[in-house]
Amino acid sequence: MKLFAFFAAATLAEIEDDTCYSNGEEVSCSNLARTGGRSIAVSTEESSERRYTDLKAIADKVWKLNGLAGKNKFDERKYWAYGCHCYLLGDRPLSEMGTGAPKDELDNKCKAYKDCQKCVRDKHGDQCIGEFVKYTWKYASKRGRFEGINNEGSCERELFQCDLKFAQDTFTAMNVFSEDNHFFWGGFDNRDPDNCPSNGGIPVEHQCCGGYDREYHWIGLNKKKCCPASDGNSGVVTDLTEEC
Numbered sequence: 001m002k003l004f005a006f007f008a009a010a011t012l013a014e015i016e017d018d019t020c021y022s023n024g025e026e027v028s029c030s031n032l033a034r035t036g037g038r039s040i041a042v043s044t045e046e047s048s049e050r051r052y053t054d055l056k057a058i059a060d061k062v063w064k065l066n067g068l069a070g071k072n073k074f075d076e077r078k079y080w081a082y083g084c085h086c087y088l089l090g091d092r093p094l095s096e097m098g099t100g101a102p103k104d105e106l107d108n109k110c111k112a113y114k115d116c117q118k119c120v121r122d123k124h125g126d127q128c129i130g131e132f133v134k135y136t137w138k139y140a141s142k143r144g145r146f147e148g149i150n151n152e153g154s155c156e157r158e159l160f161q162c163d164l165k166f167a168q169d170t171f172t173a174m175n176v177f178s179e180d181n182h183f184f185w186g187g188f189d190n191r192d193p194d195n196c197p198s199n200g201g202i203p204v205e206h207q208c209c210g211g212y213d214r215e216y217h218w219i220g221l222n223k224k225k226c227c228p229a230s231d232g233n234s235g236v237v238t239d240l241t242e243e244c
Contacts, residue, residue: 014060015057015060015061015139017138017139017140017141018138018139018140018141018142019138020136020137020138020149021054021057021136021137021138022054022134022135022136022137023053023054023134024053024054024057027136029136029138029149052076052094054134054135054137054163055094055130055163055166055167056074056076058137058146058163058164058167059074059076059166059167059170059171060073060074061139061146061167062074062167062168062171063171066171074170074171077184078174078177078182079110079170080182080183080184081182081183081184081188081190082106082107082110082177082181082182082183082188083098083102083103083104083106083107083110083181083188083190084098084099084100084101084102084103084107084111084190084195084196085097085098085102085107085108085110085111085113085114085190086098086106086107086110087110088190089183089190089191091131092129092131094117094129094130094131095114095117095121095129095130095131096114097114097118098110098111098114098190098196099190099193099196099198100193100195100196100197100198101196101197101198101199103181103188103196104176104178104181105173105176106170106173106174106176106177106181107181108173109166109169109170109172109173110166112165112166112169112217112218113162113165113166113169115216115217115218116161116162116165116166116210116215116216116217116218117129117130117159117162118208118218119208119210119211119216119217119218120155120158120159120162120211120216122208123155123158123208123211124155124158125155128155128159129159130159130162130163133155133156133159134156135148135149135150135156135157135159135160136148136149136150136156137149137160137164146164148160148161148164148213152212152213152233153211153212153213153233157212157213158211158212158215158216161210161211161213161214161215161216162215162216164215165215204220204221204222205220205221205222206218206219206220206221207219207221207226208235209224209226209235209236209237210234210235210236210237211234211235212229212233212234213233213234214229214234217237219237222240223239223240224237224238224239224240225237225238225239225240225242225244226238227242227244228244
């Protein structure tokens with residue numbers, strides 16, 4: 001199955017602080033100055049191997065920063081076809097949208113990840129997906145944070161923000177994992193519509209909120225609203241009752 005090769009190829013040496021990475025390799029941060037802050041898209045033939053390498057490296061770093069290593073390190077196998085939204089079985093496991101209500105909080109984080117990428121794709125076009133586009137990033141030790149090196153508001157930068165948020169979200173929800181919702185370990189098939197039904201109810205209008213130098217959120221306007229960020233370049237999710 002392609003998916004096994006997809007993850008098996010996603011290996012990267014231990015991430016060094018204050019070092020830029022792209023396409024699973026160490027790169028010069030200054031190279032982007034010659035391309036206007038943009039990375040170069042990779043071919044579809046190499047893209048699935050390329051994209052997950054950086055996402056996994058970011059997640060590995062998140063786990064390590066929180067003191068988890070060895071047998072407790074980030075285990076990407078848990079997100080192979082988990083629930084109704086995590087890494088679907090197909091040619092676009094990172095960007096393909098799932099269906100139905102999430103099975104648990106971990107699956108909900110995967111849905112938020114797919115929603116984030118959908119918002120980036122809606123803004124930049126159908127080719128702006130993780131399987132096609134690479135970005136450059138680093139962990140800045142003095143500032144204690146992950147940083148995207150591509151231009152703010154670019155396809156690359158916004159895809160990086162989606163990845164970073166997903167890595168952080170899966171860390172907070174790592175104890176939610178259940179084999180019952182896993183295709184390989186529990187036999188759960190997210191391609192079966194009976195396993196991923198919609199909650200039904202009255203349709204709710206949604207809006208993308210975020211972007212630029214932060215992740216996108218797909219918000220229901222019955223409970224949330226999008227307020228302009230202080231710099232005027234992004235959006236900030238708030239409750240309907242709060243002032244912008």
